[in-house]
Amino acid sequence: MGNDDSCADFIERIVYFLDNELCATDIEAVQAHLDGCRPCLERYDVQRTIKALVARSCSESAPDTLRQRVMLSIREVEIEIHEA
Template sequence: MAHMHGDEPTNEECADFLERIMRLIDNELEEGDCVVVRAHIDTCNPCLERYDLQRTVKAIVARSCSETAPSELRDRVRVQIQEIQVRISEG
């Protein structure tokens, strides 16, 4: 598999890219850095897999955060919290 330097990326190189991959997903990289990170992802299967996994996790979390729990569930959680607070204050 080709790499920018003509050899396989080292674990140390990939560790350096992990933070940049996260910042790429969050749209927090300068355009020049985006090009470098995308080039690395294109030539490094482990980093590509991390990139895909992180994007998937981020999408699931974003979708989950926009959903509202059913009112029965919210009521049960409130009751349990109140019961725990009573136990703590009596304990």
């Protein structure tokens, strides 16, 4: 199990680990830490889930009906601003 002092550095590197932005040595160190530290592994799982949700959300497009409602709302606000 890790402790707060040894975990702080790994928590910071989890984001880089998820984005494949670490060198091989750092990847091994982070993986070894995650294998033995449940709190950090849980944080990693949360970060990985968030990253996957954001990626999925960014690849989906809004339905046309929603786009039309949003554009209509924007136009209504613009009209109200110009009339004020």
